[in-house]
Amino acid sequence: MLNRTVAPAFKQVANINFIAPLEKQLSNGLPVFIINAGEQELVRIEFIFDNVNWNVQKPLQAIAVNGLINSGTAKYNARQIAEAVDYYGAFLQTEYGADYTTITLYSLTKHLPSVLPILWSVLNESNFPEQELAIYKQNQKQKLQVSLQKNDYLARKNFAHAIFGNTAYGSDIQLESYDELDRTDLLAYYQAAYQASNCTIIVAGKFDDNSFGLLDQVFGGSWSNQEVFAANEFEFVPNEDKSLYIEKPEALQSAIRMGNLSINRTHRDFPSLQILNCVFGGYFGSRLMANIREDKGYTYGIGSGVASLRQAGYFFLATEVGADVCGSALAEIEKEVNLLRTELVAEEELDLVRNYMLGSLLGSLENAFSHADKFKNIYFAGLDYSYYDNYIQKVKTISAEEIKDTAIKYLDWNAMTKVVVGKK
Incomplete structure (x- = not known):
């Protein structure tokens, strides 16, 4: 009989193996790291961009661009983008982080010929329509108003500002910060940050040579965004009030x-x-x-x-x-x-x-x-x-x-x- 009052003996993990990616380059020199593994015909393609051109007077610039990047392009409006991606059972995710912004595509491998051109348009032709920007401002202000009533949010927000100051790591976002968002500023940041020279692609899932050839065909040419950008650099001054x-x-x-x-x-x-x-x-x-x-x-x-x-x-x-x-x-x-x-x-x-x-x-x-x-x-x-x-x-x-x-x-x-x- 098993004695359930006695804990089982520890057995330490002996070996942990990692799958290292294969490094390749697109025709324009854009680095691509590929982990071709898995049983399902599913692939995740991440386009990762450094956050750049930090402006303390415009703390929401990069965040808003990430939130609105799929709200309309020269070829598609926001609804058409969402419906086209959804039609192929794919998923397009945008994520803003302290150091990097990521645009991620989840798709069945067989549908890449149909969905990659949509993603190309998002990364090259987004135009940030005024109507979508107005909706974004309204929604984000409402969310912030709700969050400001929560003790845990206030603690997290004030802690980050206390140790990181007015940097991208700890900027003290206020309701009026959203009112100051301007379409011209969003376009300027988009053109500077979202370009091949500021991008790394990481692919995971079923992704063979044919799939890489398709990726190179769509993204290996010249991107329309060729603006000058500067990497974010910060100095952190210790807060005297602990x-x-x-x-x-x-x-x-x-x-x-x-x-x-x-x-x-x-x-x-x-x-x-x-x-x-x-x-x-x-x-x-x-x-x-x-x-x-x-x-x-x-x-x-x-x-x-x-x-x-x-x-x-x-x-x-x-x-x-x-x-x-x-x-x-x-x-x-x-x-x-x-x-x-x-x-x-x-x-x-x-x-x-x-x-x-x-x-x-x-x-x-x-x-x-x-x-x-x-x-x-x-x-x-x-x-x-x-x-x-x-x-x-x-x-x-x-x-x-x-x-x-x-x-x-x-x-x-x-x-x-x-x-x-x-x-x-």
Whole structure:
């Protein structure tokens, strides 16, 4: 009989294999990275553009272009684009990130001859109709008005602005920022950013030589956008005020967000910091969850993370707690920070974290798309696959002493910017 009171023995993941992409170029020199894998006749093609020409006076310029890029072109209006893509069972997704903007096409491989020309028109001939821009402004202002009533949104927004200032990483977007959007500015940014010299294509799924030939036929020629652009560069000035409190007397819950500027993926200590974060608040069995949720019952959920951006990295912690226990929750969080800086993690706890992290990495490599995502992490950081080798080795071998040293170096309560929205 199976004794269910005894947990099964740990068995550490032995090998984790990555599928490296094949690198090719279109006729115009545009780099293409291809992971030709999978059983289904499905392909994902990502056109990834660096965010450029940052203008602090126009913080929504790049965001709005990404949101409106498929709202009309010289050949199609917004409805025609949506109907044509949908007719072939394809999906066109736009995504704005802190460093990059991505236009992604999901399609059956056999329908690429029909949908790629539509995407070409979007990337070369978008004209941002005034009517669509007016609708966009109205919708986004309504969404922002709703978001500004939510404590967690205010905490996240004010935290980003506190550590990153008026950069693309932390711009303080207001309702009037949408009123200042202008079609001429959108066209100027579109023509500068959306061109072959600022683009990387990453393909995952069923994609053979014939498919590449079709991609080259459609996108390998000259793009109409040939404007000068400058890569975004930022300087981050540390915020002297480490405590920001936005009072809401009627609040039943208080949102807490705290953290600080830190290192990104290019730093040799980053894997160690990821392991430390996992112990602290990076998974459901973390210390923060065990204390603040399970033991004290202050919250439904609490977590921490380390984020890697092109020009910075940062550590953050986020939760919402009962307004009447906010001060107690902050005290417990501080206690957990100090414990990691002063005491060694038990080997049993460390083994659990090791197995969780290795299992999570292995589980995240379930298809060609996820292998492409792992490639993007290293490619845009200027790294190679040795990064993952080093990461896996560090997870397997890190000692409790190393975790303590990492906590002393990177987990400092006094260095953290603390934002509380609600009551404390």
